[in-house]
Amino acid sequence: MSTTTNVExxxxxxxxxxQYDIATKSPTELYMVTDATMTAAEVGAIPQVSxxxxxxxxxxxxxxxxxxxxxATYINGYxxxxxxxxxxxxxxxxxxxxxxxxxxNCIIDIPQDIALELSSGTLTLRAGSKVYVPNGSGxxxxxxxxxxxxxxxTWLNNKLGVVYYRRANNNITVTSIDYCxxxxxxxxxxxxxxxxxxxxxxxxxxxxxxxxxxxxxxLPIAIVKDSSNVVTSIDQVFNGFGYIGxxxxxxxxxxxxxxxxxxxxxxxxxxIITVPDVWVSSNTGAxxxxxxxxxTDFNRVAISTYRYIEEKNYWxxxxxxxxxxxxxxxxxxxxxxxxxxxxxxxxxxxxxTAFIAHxxxxxxxxxxxxxxxxxxxxxxxxxxxxxxxxxxxTSGAYCNLVNTTAHIGVTSDGMATGAKYIYIPASRxxxxxxxxxxxxxxxxxxFVYANGAV
Amino acid sequence: MYKAIxxxxxxxxxxxxxxxxxxxxDEVIEDTEHTVADYKLCNTEYALNEDEKAVEQMKKEVxxxxxxxxxxxxxxKQLVLVWESLTEEKKANYTNYRQYLLDYPESSExxxxxxxxxxxxxxEEQ
Numbered sequence: 001m002s003t004t005t006n007v008e009x010x011x012x013x014x015x016x017x018x019q020y021d022i023a024t025k026s027p028t029e030l031y032m033v034t035d036a037t038m039t040a041a042e043v044g045a046i047p048q049v050s051x052x053x054x055x056x057x058x059x060x061x062x063x064x065x066x067x068x069x070x071x072a073t074y075i076n077g078y079x080x081x082x083x084x085x086x087x088x089x090x091x092x093x094x095x096x097x098x099x100x101x102x103x104x105n106c107i108i109d110i111p112q113d114i115a116l117e118l119s120s121g122t123l124t125l126r127a128g129s130k131v132y133v134p135n136g137s138g139x140x141x142x143x144x145x146x147x148x149x150x151x152x153x154t155w156l157n158n159k160l161g162v163v164y165y166r167r168a169n170n171n172i173t174v175t176s177i178d179y180c181x182x183x184x185x186x187x188x189x190x191x192x193x194x195x196x197x198x199x200x201x202x203x204x205x206x207x208x209x210x211x212x213x214x215x216x217x218x219l220p221i222a223i224v225k226d227s228s229n230v231v232t233s234i235d236q237v238f239n240g241f242g243y244i245g246x247x248x249x250x251x252x253x254x255x256x257x258x259x260x261x262x263x264x265x266x267x268x269x270x271x272i273i274t275v276p277d278v279w280v281s282s283n284t285g286a287x288x289x290x291x292x293x294x295x296t297d298f299n300r301v302a303i304s305t306y307r308y309i310e311e312k313n314y315w316x317x318x319x320x321x322x323x324x325x326x327x328x329x330x331x332x333x334x335x336x337x338x339x340x341x342x343x344x345x346x347x348x349x350x351x352x353t354a355f356i357a358h359x360x361x362x363x364x365x366x367x368x369x370x371x372x373x374x375x376x377x378x379x380x381x382x383x384x385x386x387x388x389x390x391x392x393x394t395s396g397a398y399c400n401l402v403n404t405t406a407h408i409g410v411t412s413d414g415m416a417t418g419a420k421y422i423y424i425p426a427s428r429x430x431x432x433x434x435x436x437x438x439x440x441x442x443x444x445x446x447f448v449y450a451n452g453a454v
Numbered sequence: 455m456y457k458a459i460x461x462x463x464x465x466x467x468x469x470x471x472x473x474x475x476x477x478x479x480d481e482v483i484e485d486t487e488h489t490v491a492d493y494k495l496c497n498t499e500y501a502l503n504e505d506e507k508a509v510e511q512m513k514k515e516v517x518x519x520x521x522x523x524x525x526x527x528x529x530x531k532q533l534v535l536v537w538e539s540l541t542e543e544k545k546a547n548y549t550n551y552r553q554y555l556l557d558y559p560e561s562s563e564x565x566x567x568x569x570x571x572x573x574x575x576x577x578e579e580q
Binding site: 371 | 515
């Protein structure tokens with residue numbers, strides 16, 4: 001900026017923006033543009049509109065947030081910028097909210113495309129829900145459900161159920177998770193089972209003794225819980241991320257901020273990643289316990305492979321020290337039994353102490369475990385509690401639960417009859433040792449997740 | 455059935471669980487010849503029922519039950535005041551039941567495969 005003083009004559013030029021753009025400007029004259037439109041940055045906020053105006057040169061560079069009904073062209077809640085493309089102006093969706101300089105390394109958007117409801121044991125997939133049907137190598141057909149579809153499963157027999165859509169029948173069904181598989185070769189035949197054939201990119205069902213793709217089944221859309229052949233809860237809806245067998249997938253529209261260093265002013269730099277298609281990872285193995293989103297894929301890799309360098313805001317590979325453009329999405333296991341993608345980023349209000357305290361309390365989610373011999377160790381998959389209900393068998397018997405990482409423990413002395421509840425808290429990764437002489441029945445042994453770890 | 459192995463020891467077994475979630479282990483192997491019922495927990499590991507380790511464990515557990523019956527059924531009656539209040543028939547019963555428990559580990563070759571009788575069960579058999 002320059003300042004000129006002692007000006008003998010002040011000249012004010014009044015013109016249109018078009019005239020201003022082509023005019024030769026003098027640094028000692030003032031200009032008034034009569035038809036200029038302020039940009040979002042100039043007004044300090046993004047205007048919201050329920051319908052976008054015609055894109056013209058006058059609006060070039062303007063950004064609006066579209067808050068109208070989602071159409072084939074515009075999506076409710078997204079931001080659009082007027083751009084000049086060889087003289088033709090149009091609105092393009094931009095993948096970034098105005099300011100992410102204080103946030104990085106997180107998911108910022110998960111499309112809520114699946115609307116699944118449960119009432120009295122009946123599951124209903126609402127019209128307008130969007131599902132994906134694998135249809136040959138690299139092809140996933142997007143299907144928008146035209147009308148509500150319902151099913152009342154009476155065959156799960158206390159097992160978790162996997163919900164999916166069958167395009168050929170235009171209905172939804174549920175298969176016990178024990179009969180859902182994935183892989184390049186056919187599993188042992190299971191009548192009514194569901195196999196994601198990763199070689200041919202088809203969901204196949206076990207019908208009349210063979211695996212066939214005539215149903216044109218979709219990728220799973222949810223996991224439900226059953227009690228005595230009545231579905232009692234929807235455990236997880238696969239908006240954004242899902243799994244079948246040992247395969248995980250990310251769905252179009254998931255957006256995240258990949259850490260990309262620190263700006264000179266100390267703010268966080270990020271690459272915006274938007275999942276463009278269905279991204280599938282069929283990596284398996286006990287060590288593939290982490291889910292990672294990169295600029296090019298969604299993959300399963302051991303959590304211990306990478307390390308986040310907070311002071312530099314990027315992930316590195318521990319093996320070679322090189323920067324990796326990735327986001328950690330969550331924890332999983334070999335043949336997936338736990339699947340915990342992260343939520344989209346939300347700032348915590350420190351004054352909301354009730355919410356904060358609630359995160360450290362037990363949730364209703366748990367995994368059933370097998371109790372090993374005395375002295376066996378267990379690794380906590382998340383923040384939570386190992387809970388054992390076991391009979392002592394004889395009076396004087398003992399049971400110790402020790403968190404060997406946190407150096408805390410609990411001991412129970414047994415009575416000849418009855419079982420005792422014993423539990424110990426554990427942070428994710430803590431190693432718990434259980435030593436016992438209890439010889440009675442093991443009524444249950446579970447890991448209960450903290451609310452904040454669900 | 456499936457067996458979780460750690461340091462060459464069988465540390466967990468299951469007829470249905472082939473993953474042994476969160477258990478620290480070296481590997482999981484399938485055993486098609488046996489079921490869980492064929493194995494015995496021997497403190498820090500599992501062994502087949504016929505293994506010496508398992509037999510010793512069973513003996514230990516049955517002895518513990520035997521000892522608990524002595525404490526529960528016999529010892530309270532041996533208090534002088536209580537003992538004097540018993541009929542001669544009951545005194546004889548408790549004396550004989552006590553001897554039955556003490557002799558139990560020598561009563562047969564397979565004594566360790568089942569627990570001794572409770573006092574009520576023993577009385578019914580007399």
